[in-house]
Amino acid sequence: MKSIKEINFAGKKVLLRVDFNVPMDDQKRITDDTRMRESMPTIEKLLADGAAVIIMAHFGRPKKGGFEPELTLEPVAKYLETLVGRPVRFTQQLLGSGVPEQMARDLKGGEVMLLENIRFYPGETKGDEELARQLADLGDCYINDAFGAAHREHSSTAVIARFFPQAKYFGFLMENEVRNLEKLMHDAPRPFTAIIGGSKVSSKIGILENLLDKVDNMIIIGGMRYTFTKALGGRIGNSICEDDKLDLARELMRRMDEKGVCYYLPVDSVIGDKFSNDANTQIVPSGEVPDGWESMDCGPDSCRAIHDIVLASKTILWNGPAGVFELATFAKGTHSIASSVAEACKQGCFAAVGGGDSVAAVKQMGIADQMSYVSTGGGAMLEYLEGKVLPGIKAIQD
Ligand code: ADP
Ligand code: MG
Numbered sequence: 001m002k003s004i005k006e007i008n009f010a011g012k013k014v015l016l017r018v019d020f021n022v023p024m025d026d027q028k029r030i031t032d033d034t035r036m037r038e039s040m041p042t043i044e045k046l047l048a049d050g051a052a053v054i055i056m057a058h059f060g061r062p063k064k065g066g067f068e069p070e071l072t073l074e075p076v077a078k079y080l081e082t083l084v085g086r087p088v089r090f091t092q093q094l095l096g097s098g099v100p101e102q103m104a105r106d107l108k109g110g111e112v113m114l115l116e117n118i119r120f121y122p123g124e125t126k127g128d129e130e131l132a133r134q135l136a137d138l139g140d141c142y143i144n145d146a147f148g149a150a151h152r153e154h155s156s157t158a159v160i161a162r163f164f165p166q167a168k169y170f171g172f173l174m175e176n177e178v179r180n181l182e183k184l185m186h187d188a189p190r191p192f193t194a195i196i197g198g199s200k201v202s203s204k205i206g207i208l209e210n211l212l213d214k215v216d217n218m219i220i221i222g223g224m225r226y227t228f229t230k231a232l233g234g235r236i237g238n239s240i241c242e243d244d245k246l247d248l249a250r251e252l253m254r255r256m257d258e259k260g261v262c263y264y265l266p267v268d269s270v271i272g273d274k275f276s277n278d279a280n281t282q283i284v285p286s287g288e289v290p291d292g293w294e295s296m297d298c299g300p301d302s303c304r305a306i307h308d309i310v311l312a313s314k315t316i317l318w319n320g321p322a323g324v325f326e327l328a329t330f331a332k333g334t335h336s337i338a339s340s341v342a343e344a345c346k347q348g349c350f351a352a353v354g355g356g357d358s359v360a361a362v363k364q365m366g367i368a369d370q371m372s373y374v375s376t377g378g379g380a381m382l383e384y385l386e387g388k389v390l391p392g393i394k395a396i397q398d
Pocket of ligand 2: 355356357
């Protein structure tokens with residue numbers, strides 16, 4: 001497959017799907033522009049080539065079917081002008097009115113246009129082909145750079161690609177995500193260690209099952225490990241546990257044994273007498289949490305053991321914090337693992353971090369840039385790790 005790096009888009013009208021679903025305050029000011037900046041390399045490359053760039057993006061979750069003033073992309077269009085250093089053409093009129101159609105026809109090389117919130121069209125989330133055709137009519141080729149929406153089979157993220165069988169590409173951000181994910185799942189140097197945590201086993205079953213055949217070591221941390229600890233007969237006090245998943249936890253451990261995957265559950269826990277930063281705390285063996293106490297982080301012995309496993313690995317996949325890292329009192333385990341992974345990276349290990357909260361944790365610590373790869377797509381990356389085919393990726397690769 002060709003990278004956009006190898007193509008000159010001069011004179012082309014390029015339809016570019018991005019993820020500009022940025023957080024805004026109640027004054028409609030963008031509070032974090034990371035997602036917009038992440039697609040800037042693609043936009044800058046197209047403008048440098050002299051392409052006319054027609055950008056498609058969604059914002060929030062429109063419900064009414066049609067224009068909703070609270071969810072207009074107008075503030076994003078304004079902000080984008082400061083990033084690209086040139087005017088951004090924008091209209092709140094929707095396709096069918098003839099207004100965006102005319103604007104797209106008039107757009108010249110080196111100019112940028114942003115279409116209004118693509119989810120104002122009821123067909124978008126249904127993957128409506130007619131909408132995809134209307135969009136496709138605006139341009140000569142299609143580039144998808146919206147990894148955050150790659151797990152959706154929507155008109156602008158997947159279906160539209162059908163209209164450009166010879167002219168569909170990944171943007172730089174997508175290309176980077178796909179390259180790293182494929183390395184992780186199909187070409188990972190051994191030993192390969194997965195560190196899987198978070199609050200619920202139920203939300204990570206698909207990932208645990210898919211990784212069984214791929215990894216050498218599986219470290220199970222976070223709130224979900226107490227379901228495993230209880231399944232092994234441990235006392236977990238008030239720690240979170242999914243009682244209906246105890247059999248599943250036993251089954252997963254049996255399958256890991258069968259496949260020769262070394263799994264590791266933290267041996268000690270930081271427990272608190274309430275879910276708060278000023279809780280009284282103790283460190284106890286993981287299966288000996290007294291009644292009335294809740295385990296909210298892994299303890300120092302576990303952190304040391306995890307450090308050793310991590311430093312002996314050539315590939316690491318980390319999803320899910322070790323504890324309730326949002327509370328400083330219970331953030332040490334997550335921070336310790338993040339430091340161990342960063343150290344492994346310095347020694348040449350390939351380490352990928354994904355998941356909304358896990359990425360927030362490494363960013364909070366200021367060490368995201370020490371990881372080999374931090375995924376920009378929460379839900380999309382998790383679905384990929386479950387072994388699912390992402391429609392946004394498939395549509396380009398087909
Ligand atoms: P990600 O978004 O990275 O996939 P999850 O959403 O699965 O991660 O899990 C993150 C949440 O898990 C965090 O809000 C964290 O507070 C919670 N968590 C971690 N350990 C515990 C624990 N021991 N008890 C309760 N919640 C926990
Ligand atoms: Mg999460």
